[in-house]
Amino acid sequence: MSTSGGGGPSLDGEELEIDEEKLRRIRERVLQAEKEKLHLDLPRGVINEIEGIVREEID
Amino acid sequence: MELHRLELQNFRQFKDDTIEFAREKAEGITVIHGSNGSGKTTLLNAFTWLFYDEVDFETRPDRLVTEGTIAEATVGKQLTVSVRLRFEHEETEYIAERRAIFEKRSEDDFDGDLIDMGLTLEYKQGTSWRERGNPENSLDQILPERLSDLFFFDGEDIEELAGIDNQERIQESIQNIMGLTILERSTRHLEDAAGRFEDEVEEHASDELAKLIERKREIEDTIEELDRKKDDTERSIERTETEIRDIEQKLERLDESAALQERRQEYREDREKLEARVEKINEEIKAEIDEKGFVPLAIPLINETAERLDEMRQDGVIPSDLSNSYIDSLLEAERCICGRPLEPGTEYYEQVAAMKGEAVAEGVEQGAVRIIGHLNQMSDMESAFFDNIDEYIQERKRLHDDITELTEKIDDVGSELQEMDQKTAGGVSVPELEAKRESKENEKEELIGEKGRIEEKIDRNEEEIESLKEEIEEQRDEREEALVAKRRQKAAELVAEELGTAFGELKDKVRRLSNEKIQDTFGSIASKNLTAEITEDFELKIWQDVGGERVEVDKSTGERQIASLAFVGSLVDIARERYEADGDSEYFTGGIYPLVMDSPFGALDKSHRREVSRVIPELANQIVVFATDSQWEGPVEDEMSPKVGKQYWLDFDEGNDSNTYPRTRIKTEPVGGD
Numbered sequence: 202m203s204t205s206g207g208g209g210p211s212l213d214g215e216e217l218e219i220d221e222e223k224l225r226r227i228r229e230r231v232l233q234a235e236k237e238k239l240h241l242d243l244p245r246g247v248i249n250e251i252e253g254i255v256r257e258e259i260d
Numbered sequence: 261m262e263l264h265r266l267e268l269q270n271f272r273q274f275k276d277d278t279i280e281f282a283r284e285k286a287e288g289i290t291v292i293h294g295s296n297g298s299g300k301t302t303l304l305n306a307f308t309w310l311f312y313d314e315v316d317f318e319t320r321p322d323r324l325v326t327e328g329t330i331a332e333a334t335v336g337k338q339l340t341v342s343v344r345l346r347f348e349h350e351e352t353e354y355i356a357e358r359r360a361i362f363e364k365r366s367e368d369d370f371d372g373d374l375i376d377m378g379l380t381l382e383y384k385q386g387t388s389w390r391e392r393g394n395p396e397n398s399l400d401q402i403l404p405e406r407l408s409d410l411f412f413f414d415g416e417d418i419e420e421l422a423g424i425d426n427q428e429r430i431q432e433s434i435q436n437i438m439g440l441t442i443l444e445r446s447t448r449h450l451e452d453a454a455g456r457f458e459d460e461v462e463e464h465a466s467d468e469l470a471k472l473i474e475r476k477r478e479i480e481d482t483i484e485e486l487d488r489k490k491d492d493t494e495r496s497i498e499r500t501e502t503e504i505r506d507i508e509q510k511l512e513r514l515d516e517s518a519a520l521q522e523r524r525q526e527y528r529e530d531r532e533k534l535e536a537r538v539e540k541i542n543e544e545i546k547a548e549i550d551e552k553g554f555v556p557l558a559i560p561l562i563n564e565t566a567e568r569l570d571e572m573r574q575d576g577v578i579p580s581d582l583s584n585s586y587i588d589s590l591l592e593a594e595r596c597i598c599g600r601p602l603e604p605g606t607e608y609y610e611q612v613a614a615m616k617g618e619a620v621a622e623g624v625e626q627g628a629v630r631i632i633g634h635l636n637q638m639s640d641m642e643s644a645f646f647d648n649i650d651e652y653i654q655e656r657k658r659l660h661d662d663i664t665e666l667t668e669k670i671d672d673v674g675s676e677l678q679e680m681d682q683k684t685a686g687g688v689s690v691p692e693l694e695a696k697r698e699s700k701e702n703e704k705e706e707l708i709g710e711k712g713r714i715e716e717k718i719d720r721n722e723e724e725i726e727s728l729k730e731e732i733e734e735q736r737d738e739r740e741e742a743l744v745a746k747r748r749q750k751a752a753e754l755v756a757e758e759l760g761t762a763f764g765e766l767k768d769k770v771r772r773l774s775n776e777k778i779q780d781t782f783g784s785i786a787s788k789n790l791t792a793e794i795t796e797d798f799e800l801k802i803w804q805d806v807g808g809e810r811v812e813v814d815k816s817t818g819e820r821q822i823a824s825l826a827f828v829g830s831l832v833d834i835a836r837e838r839y840e841a842d843g844d845s846e847y848f849t850g851g852i853y854p855l856v857m858d859s860p861f862g863a864l865d866k867s868h869r870r871e872v873s874r875v876i877p878e879l880a881n882q883i884v885v886f887a888t889d890s891q892w893e894g895p896v897e898d899e900m901s902p903k904v905g906k907q908y909w910l911d912f913d914e915g916n917d918s919n920t921y922p923r924t925r926i927k928t929e930p931v932g933g934d
Contacts, residue, residue: 217746217747223751227755235449247445247449251446251453252457255752256748259744259748
């Protein structure tokens with residue numbers, strides 16, 4: 202990862218690092234949501250749901 | 261999915277009939293015997309009407325209501341047509357029913373006006389039945405419409421069965437049947453969500469960051485546009501190639517031009533082989549340069565080093581004086597390099613003093629001589645390198661000369677064709693055909709050039725996107741909202757990437773499995789010298805071994821029909837195996853699918869009928885076959901009858917015009933012959 206030239210830490214450094222556990226939870230929850238949508242009555246709105254999952258997990 | 265019972269009410273010639281499907285694994289075949297026109301295809305249509313509101317009738321496509329029922333009804337009466345299917349899917353029982361209400365408008369109205377239509381889907385939970393809110397979608401998830409003709413297929417269109425020339429379709433079929441769709445969708449939807457977070461970043465970002473994001477998006481749009489153009493160009497190339505093939509086939513059929521056209525084809529094939537050799541030589545030159553290309557560049561330095569080392573050795577700088585004088589200096593200073601005192605007479609002093617001597621000197625000297633030897637060998641390598649490259653270049657030049665000669669011969673054929681008089685049945689002369697062929701060839705070349713230019717543009721744009729992504733990542737933004745959105749975008753992208761990779765790997769695994777299975781299945785049906793393959797690009801190909809060389813088999817042959825059957829059977833089989841096994845991935849789940857086949861053996865010759873009838877029942881748990889007596893009797897019956905669990909006969913009565921109407925009754929006992 203590189204750092205910005207203009208002083209102070211860059212966002213892609215530590216601040217943008219995302220915990221493995223959080224990523225795992227997002228992955229599981231997204232797959233579960235897709236699975237439910239695949240077989241059930243409400244196939245629409247899955248992107249909204251995924252957006253919501255990411256919002257909740259990365260706060 | 262396992263079919264249990266199909267009930268038909270007023271559906272075409274079926275007034276009120278039921279079929280119970282065989283469900284035992286060892287006897288999973290249901291045979292429906294019927295003569296031509298007795299309603300076999302109508303039964304196939306009953307499935308597609310129920311699932312997707314789609315029918316394909318050759319006669320009176322608008323008439324769904326049983327003719328007798330509507331004829332006997334009074335004007336204004338409403339009549340119900342329904343198809344009801346009870347089935348099981350992933351351990352849940354379902355009842356799907358489509359009902360359509362028609363109203364008779366006049367005395368001579370035999371079609372009726374559609375008043376209402378509805379689909380319901382109930383599923384069993386415990387002991388009670390509940391209704392699904394969105395039955396169309398649920399049914400489409402259970403058996404997607406795009407894939408329906410893989411499971412409900414008409415033997416007449418057997419070649420189209422596997423979408424044999426449609427790799428996208430084959431790929432989609434495979435991933436859908438195997439249960440990989442969740443991964444594919446998750447990846448796509450996460451990317452969409454990441455896009456939304458990027459919007460947020462842009463909203464809260466500094467001007468500089470916002471500009472970078474805007475630029476990145478513009479380029480993404482450009483790439484999308486270029487991809488579309490590339491697809492269009494590829495399609496145009498394919499179209500032009502087909503047109504060229506058509507013209508050449510016409511030239512092959514005309515007596516005057518046939519021999520020339522054939523000769524031209526031979527020249528072209530020869531030229532292609534030479535071009536392939538040139539390509540190989542280019543690769544060899546590249547490999548040689550990669551491996552030894554550094555030698556000529558390094559040789560002046562290497563020579564200088566070798567000379568210098570040798571001088572040093574001859575001057576005695578290497579090795580003895582160097583090492584002995586160093587030890588002497590330590591002994592004189594009475595201190596070792598480790599700091600320990602070296603007093604004469606002590607054990608340490610003697611140990612260090614013992615390191616002086618000829619053994620060391622000789623070892624180092626030999627080493628120096630060896631190094632000088634190696635360095636001198638580099639000169640030999642340099643000349644060998646130039647010799648090899650020269651040889652390759654000479655060979656390539658010879659090949660280029662041969663290619664030029666063949667190209668001239670090919671052009672000569674063109675000129676000869678321009679001078680012929682014969683015409684096709686449609687009145688087109690050989691010169692006209694040839695001129696058209698040439699202009700199509702030019703068109704094709706231009707299109708290929710265009711495609712290359714588009715690809716270059718795509719590459720350039722993709723490079724720019726990569727560097728913009730880095731710049732965006734490096735941008736410092738102090739606003740909290742932008743930071744959180746950026747983190748969310750990154751999280752969504754990371755998970756999308758991970759799932760996308762898993763999807764890619766599983767897709768490839770499924771392709772390999774499908775390939776193995778279809779090779780087995782096809783191999784056990786087709787002749788020995790034929791093989792079927794699902795390529796890395798998901799193309800279904802059939803190869804023939806001709807004198808040790810693999811040649812692709814043309815379209816519209818019996819082999820392709822068998823390949824289609826083998827393909828569908830293989831998919832159903834792999835999906836079943838995965839469903840029944842404890843999978844190593846929760847995303848590659850497979851599933852159980854029935855095969856419902858209308859006259860599947862009609863288009864095959866007798867020997868293939870036997871093989872197909874032997875293999876197909878091994879691939880699917882449940883099979884429904886519609887067949888005439890002549891299609892059934894003989895090899896098909898021999899092979900399949902031990903596995904038949906249920907049989908029905910379609911008893912068709914065509915009625916007479918005055919008071920009885922066409923009607924088919926489904927019976928459990930044989931009726932009249934074929």
